[in-house]
Amino acid sequence: MLRVLAVDGGQSGIRLKSSAQPGTVEVDGVSRLEGDTMRSVAGAVATAWNHGKFAPVDRVIMGLTTVPADTASFSRLAELVSATTGASEVWIANDTATSHAGALSAEAGVSLNTGTGVACLAVRENGETRTVDGDGYLLGDSGGGFWLGSRGISAVLRALDGRGETTSLTTRAAEQFEGLDNLAARLHSAHRPVNRISQFARSVLAAASDGDAVANSIVENAAHELFLTARVAVAWVAADAPLALGGKLLGPNTLLFARLVEHLASEGMSFRPADGSALEGALLIGSGDADNLYRSLIHVWKEGNPA
Template sequence: MTARDTPGRMTARDTLGGMVAVLAVDGGQSGIRLRHSSAPRVVEAAGVSRAGDSVTAVAETIATAWEASGFPPADRVVLGLTTAPVEPGEADRLCALVAAGTRSPEVWLADDTVTSHAGALSGAPGVSLVVGTGVACLAVPGAGQARVFDGHGYLLGDEGGAFWIGRRALGEVLRDRDRGRTSALSTRAASRYGDLDGLAIRLHDSAGPVNEIAQFAREVLDAAADGDDVAGGILDDAAARLLKTAIAAAEYLAATDPLDDAPLALGGRMLEAGSPLRTRLDALLAGHPGILPRNADAEPIDGALLLGSADSPGRYRALTHLWKDGAAA
């Protein structure tokens, strides 16, 4: 568990005005991060997979990280989680456990797609496409129902995300090994994971296979930047799939809330400005004049702070589970 200072690009803490103390939580299978409205520090803990009782595991991780952080109790905890349960009973159980573990009377729970959008667009209407281990894409019209695109998890979707890229690349590595060939990606895989013999078994048996595989996406980005054709081809495919997701969200926004251009905020570690994946996606988006891409305003954890600073989730209400003083609101 680590703590670091992160310069904010949003004014969420300023909007709180000392009225509501908010503990923001952003997390999933690769990592869980906590930030309090009273301090710029971000506390990081290991991620939690969906295997087993993830509700208890997530709550315990948050409670342990909060205890170690030195953060004061909050009036409201806002959770933006890739592992957010959708069943109301499980959502209530998670909120109750987090409330007890952080000594907070109120918990708001949402998928990290919601907090990603709030951070990327500072709570304004538009489309956010945030790519990390998975893909979080949300279209929020000025009036009308917000709608999630992709974000179906590593088994059924998240096409173009870090896990998707890492899995594709490691599949190529293992196929090359079966055929007695080596490549730039093979060398990088051996450097990261050790002997390629038994790699598949070790990854399947690891405590966090999704995160382990997703981490290899960074090697793919680096290999593509060095001119490797195989890595470049994987990123070409990833960018094309992300484009389809962005177009579907922009078309929904245009049909629901017509605008001259659909704002599209791009964020996440895989879409950092200048990265090989971002460069490819930018080139594809240039051919779609109805979409106005830009960098995300801030990170999902900033979005959670901003969301929690308001009296209600506003346009995110339908996607947010509210729990207060022992019951769902």
């Protein structure tokens, strides 16, 4: 029986799950700001692997927000992970693919997942794919955790300067970041600043739920951005294409979810909750053949014959 290790690698956390044994192990995530990104990702996988005392596997499939940018980096990461896990095959894809597989049980349609960033993948029945947004915290991921958190902190700094409205986010920021003195400088120089800033997203959502006007505006804008992303993706597949919503910020009881649903309803768009997580999607893809719905999105490395 094929033994598969699934890796869900984000900026907030990296999770490992094996098809050969129960349990999930999570360690700190990795961003592209952390020097040698491929070595950092491989090191995080090794840490989780050792902590979980996993048995050797035949294949590793990795869904990453920090997917390599070139073939040499793909091969280097695969070799490092293979050395840790004993796997003779390592499959690497952007986490949009594994999120989609989990959300839609590896069937055609659109998945929209929000965490630190945004993962939206549209897949047609013939296997054609299109990614919408997911352009990273510097250039996109509109409506995601970093997007919300950074705008919330920016609103706090503007209020402190006298350039913006008074907001309860100021008190929340002081509590979360141990004061406001030199806040911008401290965040710029923080370890894993993307994750640190994205954690403020929940404070923005909480403040909006409590009626703070500034936070409410940020959340409304986030919901509208996610709606635009979903609308474009669904239109590309088909008007009646299934749309699955998932990710930690789009849970059924979150304000962001409720606002997004309002936008979708205004256009008569239907949706469903994600069937499963990106980690479950990775296991689903990795347990099958390489000739699957996501084949154009997966870099396959094989020991002795790297692709």
